[in-house]
Amino acid sequence: MATIHLAVNGRPYTVDADPQTSLLTVLREHLDLTGSKYGCGEGQCGACTVLIDGRAQRSCITKVGAVAQRPITTIEGLGSGDQLHPVQEAFLEEGAMQCAYCTSGMIMSAVALLNRNHQPKESEIVEFMDGNICRCGTYPRIVSAIQRAARAMAKAGAATGAGR
Amino acid sequence: MSEKPHVQIPMEPERYELTAAPPYHFDLDRREFFRFLGAGILVVSVLKQAALTQESGGARAGRDDSLPKEIDAWLHLGENGKVTVYTGKVEMGQNIRTSLSQGVAEELHVPISAIEMVMGDTQLTPFDMGTFGSRTTPTMNLQLRKVAAAARELLIGLAAAQWQTDRQRLIAADGKVTDPKTRRSVEYAALAKGQQLTQSIPADGPLIPATSWTVAGQSVPKVDGRDFVTGKHRYPSDHKLPDCWQGKVLRPPSFGATLLSVDSQKAEQMGATVVHDGNFVGVAAPDAGLATAAVAAIRAEWKSEPQPSSKELFDYLRKNPVEGRDPTGDGDRYETGNVDQAMASAEHRLQQTYTVSYIAHVPLEPRAALAKWEGDNLTVWTGTQRPFGVRGELAEAFRIPEDRVRVLMPDTGSGYGGKHTGETAIEAARLARAAKRPIKVVWTREEEFTWAYFRPAGVIDVVSGARSDGTITAWEFHNYNSGSAGIRTYYAIPNQRIVFHATRSPLRQGSYRALAATANHFARESHMDEVAHAVKMDPLEFRLKNLKDERLRAVFEAAAKKFGWGKSPAPGQGFGMGGGYEKLGNIATFVEVSVDRKSGEVKVVRVVSAFECGAVVNPDNLRNQIQGSNVQGLGGALFEAIEFEQGKILNGRMSEYRVPRFSDVPVLETVLLDRKDIPSVGAGECPMVGLAPAIANAIYHATGVRLRSLPLVPEGLKLS
Numbered sequence: 001m002a003t004i005h006l007a008v009n010g011r012p013y014t015v016d017a018d019p020q021t022s023l024l025t026v027l028r029e030h031l032d033l034t035g036s037k038y039g040c041g042e043g044q045c046g047a048c049t050v051l052i053d054g055r056a057q058r059s060c061i062t063k064v065g066a067v068a069q070r071p072i073t074t075i076e077g078l079g080s081g082d083q084l085h086p087v088q089e090a091f092l093e094e095g096a097m098q099c100a101y102c103t104s105g106m107i108m109s110a111v112a113l114l115n116r117n118h119q120p121k122e123s124e125i126v127e128f129m130d131g132n133i134c135r136c137g138t139y140p141r142i143v144s145a146i147q148r149a150a151r152a153m154a155k156a157g158a159a160t161g162a163g164r
Numbered sequence: 165m166s167e168k169p170h171v172q173i174p175m176e177p178e179r180y181e182l183t184a185a186p187p188y189h190f191d192l193d194r195r196e197f198f199r200f201l202g203a204g205i206l207v208v209s210v211l212k213q214a215a216l217t218q219e220s221g222g223a224r225a226g227r228d229d230s231l232p233k234e235i236d237a238w239l240h241l242g243e244n245g246k247v248t249v250y251t252g253k254v255e256m257g258q259n260i261r262t263s264l265s266q267g268v269a270e271e272l273h274v275p276i277s278a279i280e281m282v283m284g285d286t287q288l289t290p291f292d293m294g295t296f297g298s299r300t301t302p303t304m305n306l307q308l309r310k311v312a313a314a315a316r317e318l319l320i321g322l323a324a325a326q327w328q329t330d331r332q333r334l335i336a337a338d339g340k341v342t343d344p345k346t347r348r349s350v351e352y353a354a355l356a357k358g359q360q361l362t363q364s365i366p367a368d369g370p371l372i373p374a375t376s377w378t379v380a381g382q383s384v385p386k387v388d389g390r391d392f393v394t395g396k397h398r399y400p401s402d403h404k405l406p407d408c409w410q411g412k413v414l415r416p417p418s419f420g421a422t423l424l425s426v427d428s429q430k431a432e433q434m435g436a437t438v439v440h441d442g443n444f445v446g447v448a449a450p451d452a453g454l455a456t457a458a459v460a461a462i463r464a465e466w467k468s469e470p471q472p473s474s475k476e477l478f479d480y481l482r483k484n485p486v487e488g489r490d491p492t493g494d495g496d497r498y499e500t501g502n503v504d505q506a507m508a509s510a511e512h513r514l515q516q517t518y519t520v521s522y523i524a525h526v527p528l529e530p531r532a533a534l535a536k537w538e539g540d541n542l543t544v545w546t547g548t549q550r551p552f553g554v555r556g557e558l559a560e561a562f563r564i565p566e567d568r569v570r571v572l573m574p575d576t577g578s579g580y581g582g583k584h585t586g587e588t589a590i591e592a593a594r595l596a597r598a599a600k601r602p603i604k605v606v607w608t609r610e611e612e613f614t615w616a617y618f619r620p621a622g623v624i625d626v627v628s629g630a631r632s633d634g635t636i637t638a639w640e641f642h643n644y645n646s647g648s649a650g651i652r653t654y655y656a657i658p659n660q661r662i663v664f665h666a667t668r669s670p671l672r673q674g675s676y677r678a679l680a681a682t683a684n685h686f687a688r689e690s691h692m693d694e695v696a697h698a699v700k701m702d703p704l705e706f707r708l709k710n711l712k713d714e715r716l717r718a719v720f721e722a723a724a725k726k727f728g729w730g731k732s733p734a735p736g737q738g739f740g741m742g743g744g745y746e747k748l749g750n751i752a753t754f755v756e757v758s759v760d761r762k763s764g765e766v767k768v769v770r771v772v773s774a775f776e777c778g779a780v781v782n783p784d785n786l787r788n789q790i791q792g793s794n795v796q797g798l799g800g801a802l803f804e805a806i807e808f809e810q811g812k813i814l815n816g817r818m819s820e821y822r823v824p825r826f827s828d829v830p831v832l833e834t835v836l837l838d839r840k841d842i843p844s845v846g847a848g849e850c851p852m853v854g855l856a857p858a859i860a861n862a863i864y865h866a867t868g869v870r871l872r873s874l875p876l877v878p879e880g881l882k883l884s
């Protein structure tokens with residue numbers, strides 16, 4: 001056991017845990033942030049995806065000891081207040097979910113993609129998202145949702161740019 | 165609009181889905197409902213036979229204390245105008261929380277936002293066999309529309325009595341009853357105020373015809389979508405209780421192994437509670453890590469039995485009929501005309517064998533349950549398609565009456581027919597009883613792959629006889645093990661013999677989305693293609709020549725048109741089709757594949773589906789379901805198969821069992837044939853059945869190689 005300081009969704013947390021424990025377990029069991037899901041435990045499905053330093057990481061194979069003090073964002077920390085993140089909005093508008101168990105991981109991966117590539121081509125979306133499984137098969141809608149979010153973010157960016 | 169199901173051919177009984185209702189039923193009585201829900205109006209159905217005579221009197225309202233005690237409540241309209249609807253169906257991605265709300269909103273004339281659906285709670289909702297077989301839309305949607313219509317008629321009656329006017333001139337709209345002549349109107353909430361009225365559901369209440377729908381028939385967004393994109397929704401595996409511990413079960417090293425001895429001293433020293441009861445060994449510990457470590461510390465001796473392997477599977481299935489089961493028994497055999505004679509005189513005779521492997525459902529959320537005892541009363545939250553069935557399993561396992569067990573199903577991370585059973589519920593409840601605190605059990609992916617059940621494997625022999633002009637005259641079809649769903653042919657063939665042979669299964673098997681219809685359509689529609697080539701006819705022309713069913717012809721023709729059937733392929737390109745009729749829906753699927761002759765890689769490039777399932781309830785959701793069926797179907801068609809040996813699963817991990825991903829997805833096009841004149845049926849299963857044969861037929865078209873086993877190309881296509 002060790003005392004570990006975490007920075008999740010802009011808030012500091014202190015947990016007592018074995019540093020070898022997965023970040024996913026700590027998020028779900030210790031912090032009750034259950035939006036990140038378990039799907040495979042071996043980095044194959046992406047249901048547990050969170051952002052660490054803004055990059056998409058599989059929290060099931062990330063040891064909590066390795067991410068102390070680094071900024072972690074989970075699905076619960078996206079958007080601000082009542083305002084959804086454009087990617088969340090786009091998933092709703094496209095109806096890009098059935099059981100939605102994959103959805104938080106999909107959204108986190110999509111946010112990471114759009115952070116580094118504002119206008120991804122369809123083939124780039126497919127390549128980047130290929131590590132995320134949707135067993136219900138909603139892939140085409142997820143692609144559309146990411147494209148929609150990219151357009152919305154570009155528009156919002158242009159609007160704030162023009163205002164300056 | 166006629167509400168009678170439009171039956172084309174009789175539905176076959178499906179042996180994996182036969183579950184009887186329990187012989188007894190306990191429920192709250194009417195007064196308790198009002199105490200629990202508050203005043204207002206309640207739409208109920210009556211369980212006792214004596215009450216049926218009252219029901220046949222048509223819609224009746226009033227303070228009728230002669231109503232029997234045993235009733236099921238379906239809808240409550242509270243004094244605040246809030247509508248609560250109760251159904252034993254469950255939500256796991258089919259989006260029925262939304263589509264059922266639409267049906268209620270349509271009939272009751274309230275906004276969808278005023279409706280709350282209580283689903284799959286054995287204490288609060290009427291008994292339901294389970295959510296499977298695409299029955300929610302044809303049965304529950306209709307039932308809830310009737311329930312809502314009964315409430316609407318009651319409200320109109322109340323307003324008419326209040327105004328002492330003729331009810332015929334009153335209109336219900338926007339949560340109000342209005343008299344257009346006097347422009348008077350009254351809110352439903354005001355009508356419900358201070359009331360304790362019960363209304364039973366009339367057999368033929370007036371329903372709004374599909375042609376006049378304004379809410380149903382529309383694409384409305386998922387009712388609680390926001391909870392899912394924010395991570396707020398709690399799935400069964402997310403549920404927690406104060407003082408809750410985690411449970412873990414010791415698994416045998418192979419299927420069928422028997423436990424000889426257990427030494428759990430070490431696990432107990434670690435602070436875990438260990439339960440050894442019959443063949444069950446499990447632990448409970450304050451957290452999952454400790455529970456896992458404690459299970460690993462248990463020393464157990466097992467005796468394993470020899471087991472068949474996937475290599476000899478098909479041989480095994482043929483040679484192991486279930487003894488004592490008459491293969492010619494009802495439902496297992498269908499015969500018409502004189503097959504042997506027709507076969508002997510046929511100009512073309514073709515005999516082929518097709519096989520399908522076991523595949524896994526791989527619901528992205530593995531099985532999970534949270535169990536809590538209060539004295540002799542047990543409450544379990546779990547992800548299951550059969551909450552009432554799991555209640556029965558628990559009652560039996562713990563030898564307690566069913567009214568002491570409550571099962572709740574929070575909206576779950578999918579099922580596809582794979583969550584009919586209550587393994588985790590029983591495991592968590594057993595551990596909770598020993599640990600004297602709530603226990604949560606969540607299966608690992610490996611446990612889900614190994615200890616759940618599989619889609620049955622099967623061997624199918626087909627023999628056909630045809631004339632040179634392309635008329636099929638004789639049809640013989642034998643299915644070993646995979647099941648009888650969709651086994652009958654919809655082609656007009658005068659002489660048929662169709663037999664399902666029950667066999668012993670090396671692996672635990674059960675329902676899977678579309679059941680055996682996938683296997684049976686694969687064999688039938690592949691064989692149709694083979695005969696078409698034998699008689700040198702275009703596969704579409706050949707099918708239409710032998711197809712009398714108008715609805716099926718319509719989907720084949722619509723898909724062919726959209727696909728552009730008849731164009732000639734580029735090198736490496738192939739076109740194929742498959743289709744059929746399942747769960748009262750009609751599907752035709754046309755596929756384009758490209759085959760890389762060097763690498764053997766087969767890519768499904770484009771899929772066009774034409775689907776007709778009566779009146780369309782929510783077109784957007786329907787497209788979503790059809791796309792989903794096709795994407796999921798790709799896995800079983802191309803590469804999914806469970807491998808096993810000596811009672812062990814060899815590829816039971818996500819890294820070893822390939823499921824479809826983004827890069828596997830073809831261009832998916834959908835044609836919806838909306839038949840407003842035919843009652844709606846479900847769409848979760850039927851669209852899947854045309855895909856596998858369409859791909860096999862397209863591969864043949866591209867390469868001349870005929871593949872007769874599912875999956876078709878687990879390691880690519882071997883071209884010599």
Ligand code: FES
Pocket residue numbers: 037038039040041042043044045046047048049058059060061
């Ligand atoms: S649970 Fe982490 S990738 Fe599957």
Ligand code: FES
Pocket residue numbers: 097098099100101102103133134135136137138257528577578
């Ligand atoms: S929506 Fe069910 S897994 Fe993606």
